[in-house]
Amino acid sequence: MNNLQPVSQRQSVASIVGVSKVYTLGGHQVKALNNVSVEFQQGDFVAIMGSSGSGKSTLLNVLGCLDRPTSGQYFLAGQDVAAMDDETLSRVRGRYLGFIFQSYNLIQQLSVVENIEVPLSYQRPPLPGGRERCLKLAELVGLSGRLGHRPTELSGGQQQRVAIARALVNNPHVILADEPTGNLDTATSHDIMNLLDALNRAGRTIVMVTHENDIAERARRIIRLRDGRIESVSETRPLLPQVGIG
Amino acid sequence: MNLFQQLRLGFRSLMLHKLRSALAVLGILIGVTAVIWLVAMGEGVSYQAQQQIKDLGATSIIVRSIKPAEESSRDVGSRFGISYGLLRDDYERILTNVPTVTRAVPMREISREVRHREHFIDGQVIGCTPDYFGMNRLKIARGRPISQVDMQGYSNVVVLAWEAAAKLFPIEDPLGRAVQLGTEFYVVVGIAAERTAAAAIGGSLDARQYDRDVYIPLSTFRARIGDRVFTVRAGATQLETVELTQITAVVEDMGEVDATADIIRALLQRYHKNVDYAVVVPKELLEQAETMRAMFNVLLLLIAGISLLVGGIGIMNIMLATVTERTREIGIRRALGATKGEIVQQFLWETVVLSGTGGLLGVLVGFLCGPTVNGIRQLVSTFLPEVWTALPPNIRNLEPRLAPWSIIAAFGISVGVGIIFGIYPARRAANMDPIEALRHE
Numbered sequence: 241m242n243n244l245q246p247v248s249q250r251q252s253v254a255s256i257v258g259v260s261k262v263y264t265l266g267g268h269q270v271k272a273l274n275n276v277s278v279e280f281q282q283g284d285f286v287a288i289m290g291s292s293g294s295g296k297s298t299l300l301n302v303l304g305c306l307d308r309p310t311s312g313q314y315f316l317a318g319q320d321v322a323a324m325d326d327e328t329l330s331r332v333r334g335r336y337l338g339f340i341f342q343s344y345n346l347i348q349q350l351s352v353v354e355n356i357e358v359p360l361s362y363q364r365p366p367l368p369g370g371r372e373r374c375l376k377l378a379e380l381v382g383l384s385g386r387l388g389h390r391p392t393e394l395s396g397g398q399q400q401r402v403a404i405a406r407a408l409v410n411n412p413h414v415i416l417a418d419e420p421t422g423n424l425d426t427a428t429s430h431d432i433m434n435l436l437d438a439l440n441r442a443g444r445t446i447v448m449v450t451h452e453n454d455i456a457e458r459a460r461r462i463i464r465l466r467d468g469r470i471e472s473v474s475e476t477r478p479l480l481p482q483v484g485i486g
Numbered sequence: 487m488n489l490f491q492q493l494r495l496g497f498r499s500l501m502l503h504k505l506r507s508a509l510a511v512l513g514i515l516i517g518v519t520a521v522i523w524l525v526a527m528g529e530g531v532s533y534q535a536q537q538q539i540k541d542l543g544a545t546s547i548i549v550r551s552i553k554p555a556e557e558s559s560r561d562v563g564s565r566f567g568i569s570y571g572l573l574r575d576d577y578e579r580i581l582t583n584v585p586t587v588t589r590a591v592p593m594r595e596i597s598r599e600v601r602h603r604e605h606f607i608d609g610q611v612i613g614c615t616p617d618y619f620g621m622n623r624l625k626i627a628r629g630r631p632i633s634q635v636d637m638q639g640y641s642n643v644v645v646l647a648w649e650a651a652a653k654l655f656p657i658e659d660p661l662g663r664a665v666q667l668g669t670e671f672y673v674v675v676g677i678a679a680e681r682t683a684a685a686a687i688g689g690s691l692d693a694r695q696y697d698r699d700v701y702i703p704l705s706t707f708r709a710r711i712g713d714r715v716f717t718v719r720a721g722a723t724q725l726e727t728v729e730l731t732q733i734t735a736v737v738e739d740m741g742e743v744d745a746t747a748d749i750i751r752a753l754l755q756r757y758h759k760n761v762d763y764a765v766v767v768p769k770e771l772l773e774q775a776e777t778m779r780a781m782f783n784v785l786l787l788l789i790a791g792i793s794l795l796v797g798g799i800g801i802m803n804i805m806l807a808t809v810t811e812r813t814r815e816i817g818i819r820r821a822l823g824a825t826k827g828e829i830v831q832q833f834l835w836e837t838v839v840l841s842g843t844g845g846l847l848g849v850l851v852g853f854l855c856g857p858t859v860n861g862i863r864q865l866v867s868t869f870l871p872e873v874w875t876a877l878p879p880n881i882r883n884l885e886p887r888l889a890p891w892s893i894i895a896a897f898g899i900s901v902g903v904g905i906i907f908g909i910y911p912a913r914r915a916a917n918m919d920p921i922e923a924l925r926h927e
C-alpha cells in the first residue's frame with residue numbers, strides 16, 4: 241500500500257481530465273464543474289478556494305469517489321475510476337482515500353480509538369497491525385489520554401484530531417478535507433493546520449477546501465474556482481524534496 | 487469484522503436507544519413465550535387426553551346404548567314407554583359368539599338422587615360387576631370394591647366415588663353406614679379414589695365424570711331398580727326400558743380391535759331393528775386425539791405466527807427509525823469504504839441482536855411455564871378455594887409439557903423474523919446516496 245515514491249520519481253497520485261458535473265434541476269441545468277483538469281502530485285498540499293456555489297465541494301466529492309463526473313476522466317493510483325461500479329468505488333475510497341469533514345463526522349456510539357479503527361474494518365484484504373496503528377495515530381494527534389472517550393466528551397478541536405487520525409489509518413494516497421477548520425476558532429484552526437502541515441512534510445498528499453485566506457496560505461498551491469471552472473492556480477511554496485512517511 | 491465484533495457493534499448501536507430497543511425485544515419475547523407456553527399447554531392437554539383414552543383401554547371396544555330419535559324407537563306410543571338399547575342377550579352373544587373377545591363387562595347406569603340423612607347429591611348410579619373396577623382403573627381408596635358374593639347375594643352394598651362420599655358424609659366415616667337410593671338403603675363398603683374425567687373426544691363418547699358415581703352390584707340394580715325407569719324430559723315423564731347401558735368387550739391384542747368391532751357391529755345389527763347402540767373404539771379415539779392435536783398445533787402455530795409477525799413489524803418500525811436517525815453514520819461509513827453489502831450486513835446484525843435477544847429471553851421465560859402454572863394453581867387453591875373446587879379436574883390437573891421442538895422453532899422463527907423484517911430497513915440504509923447521507927442533519 242505504501243507506494244509513495246522519492247522526489248526524483250515523483251508522480252501524479254490523482255489527476256482529473258476534462259471533468260464536468262452537471263446537475264439537472266427541474267429541466268434547468270447547473271454546471272457545478274465545467275471541463276476541469278487538474279493534477280495532484282505526490283506530496284502536494286492543495287487548497288481549493290472560491291465563492292459559495294463555485295463547485296469546491298463538488299470537485300472534492302468527485303476526487304473522493306463519492307460522486308461520478310458527468311463527463312471526463314479521473315485517474316487515481318493509475319486507474320480510471322470514473323467508470324467504476326458502486327462496490328469498486330467503495331473499495332477505492334477505503335483503500336486510497338482519507339476524509340476529513342467540516343463537522344468532524346465521528347460515530348457517536350464509538351470511542352476515540354474505535355472511531356479511528358472504522359476504516360480498517362472495510363479493508364479487503366485487512367491491513368496488518370490494526371489496533372497498534374490506531375494507538376500510534378492517536379498519539380500522533382495528541383489524544384493518547386482520551387482513547388476511551390466518546391465524541392461528545394471531546395472539544396471540537398479534539399474531535400477533528402480524531403477525524404485526522406481516522407483519515408490516516410488506512411495509509412491513504414490522498415487526504416481530502418472539506419473545510420476542516422470551518423467549525424473551529426482561530427487558535428484551534430492553526431493547531432489543526434500545523435498537524436496537516438506536519439503530515440504533508442512527512443509526504444502526505446492533501447487536498448483541502450477552505451474559505452479562509454490564512455488557512456489557504458498554509459498550503460503549497462491554491463486553486464481558485466469560479467462557476468465550475470478553474471480561475472487560477474497559484475503556488476505559495478514549492479514542493480519540498482521528501483523522504484518516506486513516518 | 488468477525489462475528490463477535492459485529493454482534494458487539496450491533497449491541498452498542500442498540501444501546502443508543504435503550505427503551506426503544508427494549509420494547510422491540512419485548513415484542514419478540516412475548517411472541518416466543520406465547521408460542522412455547524401455548525404449545526406446552528396444548529401438549530399437556532393432549533397428553534392428559536391420551537392418558538385418559540389409554541385408561542379406557544386400547545384393547546377394549548365400548549358398546550353403548552343410544553336413545554334413538556322418538557319416531558323410530560321401538561314400541562312408539564306404547565303405554566310401556568320406549569324401550570331401546572343393549573340387551574342382556576347382546577352381552578351373552580358378544581361373549582359367546584365373538585371368539586376374539588376374552589372378557590366383557592356389562593354396566594347399567596341411571597341418574598338418581600342419593601341421600602344420607604339431610605345430605606343428598608344427584609348421583610350416577612352404576613350397576614356393575616366386580617370386573618368394572620379393574621376395567622376402568624378405578625382405585626379403591628378405602629374399603630373394598632363390589633364382589634362376586636355381592637352379585638350372587640343381590641346385596642344392598644354400595645361403593646361411593648370420592649366426591650359422592652365427601653358430599654354425603656361431610657363429618658362421619660362413610661364405611662359401614664347406609665345411603666338411601668329411592669326407597670332402598672345400601673351399606674357403604676368402599677370409597678373409590680379420586681380420578682379425572684375421561685376424555686370426550688370426537689363426540690363419540692360423553693365426557694365421563696367419575697366423581698359422583700355410586701356403584702352397586704348389577705344383580706342388585708336389576709332386582710331393586712329394574713330395567714324400567716322414569717325419566718323427566720322437557721317436563722314430561724317418560725318410561726324408558728333399557729337393559730344395559732354399556733358393554734365393554736376386551737380383546738387380547740390391539741391388532742384385533744378393529745376386526746372385532748366390525749364383528750360386534752354386524753352381530754348387533756342382526757338383532758336390533760334400530761341403531762340404538764354405538765360401538766366406540768378407544769383406539770380410534772386415540773387416533774382422533776392425534777388428529778386433534780395436529781390441528782391444535784396448526785392453530786397454535788398460526789397464533790404464534792401472528793404474534794411473531796407483530797413482533798417483526800415492531801422490529802421493522804424501530805429499524806426504520808434507526809436508519810433515518812443514523813443517516814449520517816451511514817454516509818460516514820460509506821465514505822470510509824463500506825460497500826452497500828457491508829451496510830446491509832451491519833443493520834441486519836442489529837436486527838438479529840434485537841430479535842435474538844428477544845428470542846433467548848422468550849425461551850427463558852418459556853421454561854418458567856411449569857412453575858408459573860403451579861404458582862397460579864397454588865394461589866387459586868389457597869386464596870379462592872371455591873373457585874378452585876369449581877374448576878373441572880382436567881384444568882386442576884393440567885401439567886404443561888414443554889415441547890423441545892417448540893423451543894427450537896420459536897427461537898429460530900424469531901431470528902428469522904428479525905432478518906426478514908430487517909432486510910427492508912437495511913437495504914434502505916445501503917441505498918442512500920453517500921453525499922446526501924453526509925449532508926443529513
Ligand SMILES: Nc1ncnc2c1ncn2[C@@H]1O[C@H](COP(=O)(O)OP(=O)(O)OP(=O)(O)O)[C@@H](O)[C@H]1O
Nearest residue numbers: 263264265270272291292293294295296297298299
Ligand atoms: N445534489 C445537487 N443537486 C443539484 N445541484 C447541486 C447539487 N449539489 C451541488 N449543486 C449545485 O452545484 C453548484 C456547486 O455546488 P458546491 O456544493 O460544489 O459549491 P461549493 O463551492 O462547495 O459551495 P460552498 O462554499 O457554499 O460549500 C451549486 O450551484 C449547487 O447549487
Ligand SMILES: [Mg+2]
Nearest residue numbers: 296297298418
Ligand atoms: Mg461546499
